[in-house]
Amino acid sequence: xxxxxxxxxxxxxxxxxxxxxxxxxxxxxxxxxxxxxxxxxxxxxxxxxxxxxxxxxxxxxxxxxxxxxxxxxxxxxxxxxxxxxxxxxxxxxxxxxxxxxxxxxxxxxxxxxxxxxxxxxxxxxxxxxxxxxxxxxxxxxxxxxxxxxxxxxxxxxxxxxxxxxxxxxxxxxxxxxxxxxxxxxxxxxxxxxxxxxxxxxxxxxxxxxxxxxxxxxxxxxxxxxxxxxxxxxxxxxxxxxx
Numbered sequence: 001x002x003x004x005x006x007x008x009x010x011x012x013x014x015x016x017x018x019x020x021x022x023x024x025x026x027x028x029x030x031x032x033x034x035x036x037x038x039x040x041x042x043x044x045x046x047x048x049x050x051x052x053x054x055x056x057x058x059x060x061x062x063x064x065x066x067x068x069x070x071x072x073x074x075x076x077x078x079x080x081x082x083x084x085x086x087x088x089x090x091x092x093x094x095x096x097x098x099x100x101x102x103x104x105x106x107x108x109x110x111x112x113x114x115x116x117x118x119x120x121x122x123x124x125x126x127x128x129x130x131x132x133x134x135x136x137x138x139x140x141x142x143x144x145x146x147x148x149x150x151x152x153x154x155x156x157x158x159x160x161x162x163x164x165x166x167x168x169x170x171x172x173x174x175x176x177x178x179x180x181x182x183x184x185x186x187x188x189x190x191x192x193x194x195x196x197x198x199x200x201x202x203x204x205x206x207x208x209x210x211x212x213x214x215x216x217x218x219x220x221x222x223x224x225x226x227x228x229x230x231x232x233x234x235x236x237x238x239x240x241x242x
Contacts, residue, residue: 032084033149035137039080043073043130051127060116063123067111070126074104077133085152086137088235096133103129140241143184147177151234159227162220167227171215174230178208196240204233 046069054062078097082090103126110118139145154170157163182205186194207229214226 033152034083035085035139035145035148037077037080037082037086037137039073039076040130040133040137043077046070046073047127047130050123055120055123055127058116058120060119063119064111067108070104070107074100082137084156085148089137092136093133096129096136100129100133139238140190141181141184141186143177143181144237147174147181148234148238150174150177151230155227155231159224164218167223168215171211174208175212178205181205190241193240197237200233200237200240204230204237207233 046066049066050063050070053059054066078101082093086093103122107119107122107126110122139148150170150173154167154174158166158170181201186197190197207226211223211226211230214222
């Protein structure tokens with residue numbers, strides 16, 4: 001009887017909700033000021049197998065085998081929530097989600113039809129779409145990302161509340177991050193964008209200086225206008241890389 005009671009208790013524990021939660025691997029949450037989508041990063045695991053192992057060898061059997069992983073990963077990406085700092089990217093992200101679904105559907109149909117050429121083409125297209133989605137959310141420079149993280153808090157939190165102390169600290173932080181951005185060099189692949197980047201960066205630097213002066217004067221309307229200008233000039237910097 002003791003053994004029976006122990007066995008029953010073990011079965012109940014095994015299938016209890018608490019135990020089920022321990023067996024799951026939930027997607028980690030990220031800060032609203034971090035430009036990351038964990039589901040997209042996790043999707044890279046199967047994309048790596050597709051692009052660096054199966055596709056170069058034209059191994060269509062392997063490409064067929066990973067279809068369930070592709071479908072699961074794409075579904076996770078499609079239902080992922082963007083952090084607050086990427087709210088401006090949502091229209092482009094939503095469009096890319098539609099394209100991702102279409103490409104995965106093409107991949108599935110190629111597997112079902114046992115069409116090797118169509119499968120290889122779909123695999124190549126899927127890799128390209130994954131790369132496009134990474135570019136959509138990833139800033140071209142770390143210094144741009146650092147600047148945006150501070151600007152996000154200022155524009156979406158401190159200014160609406162008009163939290164003077166936080167606005168003042170944020171203005172000083174933007175000056176420091178602007179100095180780092182002014183010293184940043186574009187990677188070789190972006191050299192063709194150097195001239196428009198320099199021009200947009202110069203305007204942004206001037207608007208950051210203007211914000212610093214407005215904060216020193218402690219005039220609410222002037223500060224609000226200065227923050228709006230910094231925000232629009234930052235968007236112009238980002239637009240250079242679109």
